[in-house]
Amino acid sequence: MFEGSIPSTGPVPLPAPSRSPSAASEVCTDRRGDIRIRIRCRGADSYAKVSYPQQYGIYAEIETAAAVMRFNPGGEIVHLQGKGRDWPHPQEWIKRTIGDDWVYYSTGGYSGVVEAIGEYYLPNTPYPTNSLLGGRPFEHAAVVRLLESWPSLLAAAAARLMPQAPAAIRDFLARAGGCDPTVLRQRAEQLFSIIGGRVTVLPPDARHVDYDLVPVHISEGCLYKCRFCRVKTERPYRDKEWSEIERQIADLRRWFGPNSVNYNSLFLGEHDALAADPDLIIAAIARAREVLGLAGSAMAGGNVFLFGSVDSLLHAPPRLFAELERLPCSVYINIGLESADQETLDKLGKPLSAARVVEAFHRMQEINGNFNRIEMTANFVMDELAAGHIPAMLQLLRDGVPRNRPKGSIYLSPLRVGRPSRSLVMDFYRLKTLSRLPTFLYIIQRL
Ligand code: SF4
Structure with a gap:
């Protein structure tokens, strides 16, 4: 038995994490109709090996003419995808980890990626690693631009959405606005x-x-x-x-x-x-x-x-x-x-x-x-x-x-x-x- 035994009476009483999986998603668009926010979206509920972008769990999404931004329930950005013609590939995106790294998910041209790593998408890290595959997506102009500009895209979207947004969406926008880099x-x-x-x-x-x-x-x-x-x-x-x-x-x-x-x-x-x-x-x-x-x-x-x-x-x-x-x-x-x-x-x-x-x-x-x-x-x-x-x-x-x-x-x-x-x-x-x-x-x- 290890030092410092486990209390037999059960864990420290902490309230269970609050979950609202049954709450329906809510949508709002700005007056011009070109910025849209959806909160409490449900992504896939099990991990799957698929050859298309897949969002898992519960998230919120803001879509503008320039990008798709997704956030976790706490308002922290977790996903970015450019929409411009210079974005490297329409099926590729960047994910932010809880360690605050951005990882670029590339198809690798779909050439043998799944055979090599067991997954359809190749993770490209911003730090040196031992990968034998992949390019340099973090040097791509559209990727650099989106990584730098997402906070201002978010602020601009929030300013346009706030006047007509219902309370739950206004709360979410305030939360996301507080999670700057x-x-x-x-x-x-x-x-x-x-x-x-x-x-x-x-x-x-x-x-x-x-x-x-x-x-x-x-x-x-x-x-x-x-x-x-x-x-x-x-x-x-x-x-x-x-x-x-x-x-x-x-x-x-x-x-x-x-x-x-x-x-x-x-x-x-x-x-x-x-x-x-x-x-x-x-x-x-x-x-x-x-x-x-x-x-x-x-x-x-x-x-x-x-x-x-x-x-x-x-x-x-x-x-x-x-x-x-x-x-x-x-x-x-x-x-x-x-x-x-x-x-x-x-x-x-x-x-x-x-x-x-x-x-x-x-x-x-x-x-x-x-x-x-x-x-x-x-x-x-x-x-x-x-x-x-x-x-x-x-x-x-x-x-x-x-x-x-x-x-x-x-x-x-x-x-x-x-x-x-x-x-x-x-x-x-x-x-x-x-x-x-x-x-x-x-x-x-x-x-
Ligand atoms: S490879 Fe060797 S040194 Fe590195 S973590 Fe494993 S046991 Fe430790």
């Missing part, structure tokens, strides 16, 4: 401070919910401090105290406020939550789901995402997986295997033996076979630092699995950053063809 940046900083720092990397499986998740850090640091890793923290690994986790969840509840209605998923941070005390893992999931009201989300279902490591996986007791399976949600655990070749592991500075990596891989297949709601996925580096890397990897992905399986995705991660490469993409497709597990490129995204 400075306020949004401060909100993101508050979020980082609640969880103890920015989430520098999200598990690749978070793609299944378009990276819409509530981060709860139940531990910090990681076990290995690998030399090659750019996202590690230097802090030694530790489980957080239960009191810290409880406080964090209560603060997150306040931070998300009315926006929690759109979330059904948790990310348990930081880099190796699977190494935490099993009781702590289960208790944190239950408490966060309850306090944040995730079971009553506008989004159907529920998910938990976390990272694990070779050692945390091999040390995890079987009862942990049995308890995770009983949760009313799907659980995705992503393990950084990196390589099954000793020379490559040594060059990466990952303090592990290849034999332990192989053992962990087989344990993952066992868990994937025994549990319906748990999916263990793994990362390997793509670069051939030593001649044995690809053969050792294929020995697992092809010879280590008796037949093709739809579960247990493998994510290949290039070490290079900011250098898209068609030839490496072709190498990836060759490996994907040989693998008996679903195999994708891992595009590292932060929160």
Whole structure:
């Protein structure tokens, strides 16, 4: 049992997040009829892999001659799409994350994006990442202009709409007007401070919910401090105290406020939550789901995402997986295997033996076979630092699995950053063809 036990009498009494999914949407247009606002719109209520723009959950929308702007229930902008002829593509848009990053969703010309990453849209981040695909949308004039001008577009639309808008729309416009870029940046900083720092990397499986998740850090640091890793923290690994986790969840509840209605998923941070005390893992999931009201989300279902490591996986007791399976949600655990070749592991500075990596891989297949709601996925580096890397990897992905399986995705991660490469993409497709597990490129995204 972990230090600082969980109160047996239930959680700190916080009111349930307020939700109004039954309230009908309301529409208003300005006198000239060329600016329209709709509040309490309902987007899709389950995440789907579709090749057209999809808005999820509850949102408000303002459409002008220049752009479509969408906002969460708290009035924060979350979606921008230009309407001018110079907008890069009519089916592409920009999404703002809770970490206040704008991510450009591109079709990638629809050429092999879904085969490469498992999604129809390619996320282009404004910070350097390891993506092998994509262009430079944040250098496109129309994108730059819209990112700079949306606050004035919003202010102009509000001025035109206010005189004839009903009270609920006037309230919303006032709320949105209060969420300017400075306020949004401060909100993101508050979020980082609640969880103890920015989430520098999200598990690749978070793609299944378009990276819409509530981060709860139940531990910090990681076990290995690998030399090659750019996202590690230097802090030694530790489980957080239960009191810290409880406080964090209560603060997150306040931070998300009315926006929690759109979330059904948790990310348990930081880099190796699977190494935490099993009781702590289960208790944190239950408490966060309850306090944040995730079971009553506008989004159907529920998910938990976390990272694990070779050692945390091999040390995890079987009862942990049995308890995770009983949760009313799907659980995705992503393990950084990196390589099954000793020379490559040594060059990466990952303090592990290849034999332990192989053992962990087989344990993952066992868990994937025994549990319906748990999916263990793994990362390997793509670069051939030593001649044995690809053969050792294929020995697992092809010879280590008796037949093709739809579960247990493998994510290949290039070490290079900011250098898209068609030839490496072709190498990836060759490996994907040989693998008996679903195999994708891992595009590292932060929160
Ligand atoms: S790869 Fe994982 S275990 Fe290694 S340093 Fe990075 S976060 Fe830590």
